[in-house]
Amino acid sequence: MERLALVTVTYKRQDLLRRLFDSILKLKQAPWRIVVVDNENSPKTAGMVSEFTQQVHDAWGDTPSDPDREGGVKRVVYFPQRDNCGGSGGFSRGVGRSYKLGAEWFWLMDDDVTVLPGAVDAFDRWSHQFQAIQGQRYDTDGGHFYWQYRFWTTLAIYNPFSRDSWREGETYKSCNALCFEGSCVSRKVVKQIGLPDERFFVYLDDALYGYLASKVCEVALVPDYVLRRERAVPDKELGVRQLNSTSDMTRYYVTRNRGYFARYLMLYHDYNPVGYGFGTLLTFLKEFIRLVAVDRGHLKTGWARLWAGYQDSKQILHDPTWKPMPPLED
Known part of the structure; x- marks a missing residue:
């Protein structure tokens, strides 16, 4: 994908973040930028990112700072925050930073997931048809992760009947919500609807972003798996x-x-x-x-x-x- 920025937000979960870093190195197609928003502003996380930056350089090299200029810049961007601005603030600031750098696509995820090797290729296949794409996720046990892809605006709740199973011949599902675990949106969409609203701190911010995106383009849930959840909860x-x-x-x-x-x-x-x-x-x-x-x-x-x-x-x-x-x- 052209100038894809992978944006992740982390807070006090270095063990999970390391798993994510390891999985990124296995991607078949390298992201243009990897933006790590650190809400803890932790020296431990900073050291991990420094090590990861070298691993990324060894695997893929640096990227051009501008298509019209020679030379390169680090593919990994470390973005520590002075305060914990929550997942909403982290994604808002991470997307904003990536936007200023010139990203054309934004792939958003928490720190408690791992990416699948063919994920970027999967998004690439759909990027010519859609400007906002939600990929599928595996759960911690390797099974399918259930997600409600429609939002009832009348009641302002997720539609409990929008089960993401697939009928024969169905190639994608039209959504009006996104999840900041594996969603990918284009620069055109971000420009029109703005950054994620950091006032939410956590919860419903990604559903809202999908709702706003659906007002300017068709939002698609595609059958391709792009992530695996790594943190089990009761x-x-x-x-x-x-x-x-x-x-x-x-x-x-x-x-x-x-x-x-x-x-x-x-x-x-x-x-x-x-x-x-x-x-x-x-x-x-x-x-x-x-x-x-x-x-x-x-x-x-x-x-x-x-x-x-x-x-x-x-x-x-x-x-x-x-x-x-x-x-x-x-």
Whole structure:
């Protein structure tokens, strides 16, 4: 792919990051840039990136700094942050840095995955047809990782019936969401919809980015596997669904960020106040089941964080100073 920037965000997970680095070195097609956003600003991570930079140089060499200039620059870009800006902020700043460097494509992933050797080639095959591409993922056990690729704008929740199984003859699925585990978007899309909104900190930021991308292009879920998840978390099988354990911090953003998402829905006349209210009720119900079935030890504190997020979401809904992320300029 032309000028592909692989952007990963890491925070205090050096063992997982090392696995990701090892897998990147096995890619059949080298990324143009590898941007590592370090939310911990850790000397240990900096040392790992320095070692990885040398390994990348030995494997693929450096890249031209500009197509019209001679010479080369390091393929790996280390981008430590002075504060922990969350996954949302990390991806926002990482994409912004890659955009300024001149990237034409942005492949986004957390630090708890590994990439598959043929992933870039897979994206390359679809890049002539789509400007926003979501690849498939293997779970930690090697099985398929289930993902809800459609977002119900009326309720502002993931569509629980959008199972990503494939019918005979189906080559791709049209999405209105993305996941920052294996999604790949073009410069054209980033220019039009702006950077990921770092105000989300964590949760729903990637779903929103896919929603915004769907307003300017067709977003495609393709059958090619590009990543494998490497971090196992406690979970509970509930019929056709699986609920993973999460933290009280994330529980706050689960409800708080609904307010931000609703503001974007208003911009595109997709906001339904009755549906949004019902979706909020369903969100509380789902999180209550998660607390009882998976995270019972956090029942009291988890419920308090959900309620705090809900209260803050109401303020966001009525904040007269709120503005969306702006489009970018070259």
